[in-house]
Amino acid sequence: MQQDGLFGLPEPAPAPAAGAGSDTGARPGGRGRLRTTSGFELAESLPVASVQLIGVLPHLDRPFEYAVPASLADAGPGMRVKVRFSGREHDGIVLARTDAPTTDRPLAPLLRLVSDDQVISPAMLRVCRDVADRCGGTVGDVLRLALPPRHARAEKADRAAAEAEAEAATVESEAEASADSKAGAEAGEAGAGEAAAEAAAPALLEHYAGLTALLARAGSPEGPVPRAAIVLEPAHSWNEVCAEAIAALPAGCGALVIAPDLRDVQRLSRVLDAHGIAHEVLSSADGPEKRYRAFRRILRGASRVVIGNRSAAFAPVQDLALAICIDPADDLLVEPRAPYPHLRTILQCRSAEERCALLLLSHSLGVEVDALAQSGYLHLLPPQAAPLAAVRPRIVAMDEYLREREGPSGRSRIPREAMRVIRQGIARGPVLVQVPRSGYVPAVACTFCGTRCICPQCSAPLSLHGRSGVLQCTVCGRREDAYRCPECSRSQVRALVIGSTRTAEELRRAFPAAPFRVAGGAQGGVEDDDIPDGAIVVATPGAEPAPDGGYAAALLLDADAMLARAAFDADVEAVRRWSNAIALVRPAEAGGEVLIVGTSTLPAIRDLVAHRSRAFLDRVQEDRRALDLPPASRVAEIAGDRTAVRDFLDRVELPDGAQVFGPIELDPAEGRERARSVVRLPLARGRELADALRAGVSLRSAHKAAGSLRVRLDPPDVF
Known part of the structure; x- marks a missing residue:
């Protein structure tokens, strides 16, 4: 089965079949000889697959070439496969099929085709690469965030459901064709309903200047991509704004809405149901089977409106025209897994690659969103005057x-x-x-000197858990019936926080x-x-x-x-x-x-x-610029074992002008050599910092450096 170059690679000419352990000779254009390991028969056409591995070490984050056996000739770009790498099985994504390799080394075969679904599109792969570049991470780690694990039973059930839906659609179309008069009457009723809906204009959309224009341009292939942020009035619910915005999209357009937590997603789902908007909920709280069934429905276009928390950021929505982020300053939207992207960053990348409109909704204007507006990246849509x-x-x-x-x-x-x-x-x-x-009283301190009460055993805060007045550790559970302040030896304490x-x-x-x-x-x-x-x-x-x-x-x-x-x-x-x-x-x-x-x-x-x-907000922005704090600068945090942090800072080649703070020791009471360092660079050179850190992590991985290390760009708790 011949595949085209879906991922931007040139389509090669067909090649003759090759047998086990064959050598087809040199290829035009300086390509290498097609040499393989023995024991399998090559596919008749395009016998070389370029594969992006998922979850490998950082210095191996690049495509690798594998031979395509005849039994896996259907493996095409965007499909998930199993390959052997460094003696172990790994998941991978086929990027392209070619007729010749770029190396003279023998190619190992693809082991197994996990599924014949194209689980990732070319645009989504570019999004993953862009996210990895912005966050200083690897494409393999981003792919692990974007693709849920395959669930065979869910896939089988969804295939059956898709066939049933196709048969039902065929029967329905035949019934409509045989009843033209009835269909005409129904069309008239539908037209009347649309006219009535148009007469009752959505009040929330008209309350914010420019929102209707943004939705009218959503999904347009020409012109600039519309991006905006709205600070909602307290009386206006972001769920209602989302529902009206989705309903105003042209027919056939897809929409993606991301809320901070599952409770917000459930509230939004109820509002969409009340508006009669069919949608799919994609949440990390769902089990593997339910989540993969939802993923496949979205993948085949059965659901074009998707809502969820941060796990839905990479949902493969067909014809995506509008992406909405609710409360973008919430720290729940920061991915806790490498490369630790913020959901706002993911949606920005999708907006650039898929040309979908971007809308940020909140009840207060965040510093980062205001900085994007001041830079001209998006517009702030003001509300109309109202009492x-x-x-x-x-x-x-x-x-x-x-x-x-x-x-x-x-x-x-x-x-x-x-x-x-x-x-x-x-x-x-x-x-x-x-x-x-x-x-009850989560923080207490000495009445005389103000020293905060901490546990003498683990150094965690002591707190009051009831009216009995007994101090108890929040970590190890130790009771302090006769507490004495380590500074002044007094026993009376007061509440810091109720x-x-x-x-x-x-x-x-x-x-x-x-x-x-x-x-x-x-x-x-x-x-x-x-x-x-x-x-x-x-x-x-x-x-x-x-x-x-x-x-x-x-x-x-x-x-x-x-x-x-x-x-x-x-x-x-x-x-x-x-x-x-x-x-x-x-x-x-x-x-x-x-x-x-x-x-x-x-x-x-x-x-x-x-x-x-x-x-x-203007005062906060002025202070941030004066102190060179985010978003006026790009900041990275390097944390881990003390020797690993120091070794990383010695090896990495940071851009000129980068400020390095630390490393300093953290949590000395735990008995581990933990350290943390912060690197800062002006915002305009943020990509240089990401590239340098990614290169440093790859170098450390290639040298098999000892110790644990974590590198994060723009963490919310850096200062």
Whole structure:
């Protein structure tokens, strides 16, 4: 079976058949002799296959040539095969079939054709290469992320389902052809329905200037690829925007929507069902069989609308016209496996290779997305002017006036004003109380000197797990009944952070008649439909359930503690989490109210009160540029054994001007020689840094250097 050069390689001329251990002589154009190992018969045409191996060592990340036996003559580009490499079986992808090799060495045969499905297209392979180049990784590692393991039973069941669908489509077409009048009447009804749908224009799409134009150009083969970001109004759900955007696409166009976690995917799936949009859910939580069946349905074009979490980023959607990323600043969208790409990077590569429109949706503008907009890569689509009471709740911060008016209670953790918000809120519906941490009292410190209490055995933080007041280690479980501060030898401690369990206990005493729900941490999640009217929901950021109709009020506690998190992006991340919680509250015209308990003069808190102000974000961008922090620079983290990190830095040839920080030792209490180093380079030379690190990792792999090492580009927790 003759195959063309699907992956950009020139199509060779057919070659005569060759037997076992044959030598067909030199080929035109300086190609090598076709020599093979013995014991098999070659395919009659194009007997050489170029194969990209999956999961091999970094210095072997390149195509290898194999002979094609006659029994595997159907193996074509994009198909998955088994080959022998270095004495072991490996998975590989056939890149091309040629008539002659580029080497004089004997070629080993392909061992087995895993499946006759073309599991990866030429465009998707280019996406994988682009992702590997951007992240300083290998194509084999990216292919391992892109292709789910084959499941034979799922493949067999899907083939049967495809045949049944084809037969049903044939019967349906014959029935329509034999009933022209009925088909005409149905067409008239359908036309009337389309006219009615067109008359009822989607309000959310028209609320954001330029969104309708972006969707009209989605999938167009000509002109620039449309890319945009939208900061949604709190009253607008990103699920509804996604549903209306997908419904507005031309017929036959594919769409891909990525949400941070499975709960968001399930919410989006329910909204799409309500809009009558057929879709496929591709999630890492599914078992191997279910996931592979979904992958095959997408691969053969049975499902053109795909939603999922980060595992769906490489979904082979046919005729992909629109890719949507929900809340792109969420750290759940960072792949924890090598080469650690961010989902935003994957979608950017797909947008470039497949010419699909890119849309980023969020409730707060992230620093990275704002940098892309300032560079001209995408456009920020502003909303149309609307009354604030119709698009957002009433947002108030505990300023000095409110605190002084209350007196001493105004300085407490839950002031009287917060109690008023809860009391009035539960009379209208559920109330959300957001706290930064789960548990009871997850962090304590010495009352006298402020030294944080740590376990003398494993150096992990000590915490209070109940009202008994007993300190217990969060790692090894050691109880400290007679704790003494190692600095001042005093035994009295105070709480640094109050957790969700303790907060719920305090509020339950104040509102004994109200039903309570605690979400996040050890308590797990709470279903959206398990929130009765008048309930008080205490949740950690990201674990908030979303009841129908929204919350009547929200209380954001310990805002200063969230801003004091030990990270360079603590303020931006706090605004993102607060904004997502505010989006769950009803608009002000429906009685929605939000109270932020913190220092009201802090820029991050003032940004929540001010509507669509750029003062906070502009200040953050200016500080990042002044301090040369991402996204103003490209940063890499090298972590692992101390000797391995030092050896890597000695071997790698970094670009001129690269700044190297460290290496420094990490976790000395664990007894292992762990170290970490950070390399920084200006953003314009980021590709040079990725190339240098990839070359260094390949060199280390080729020399079989000892010790463990991990190299990540632009990790979210680097500073």
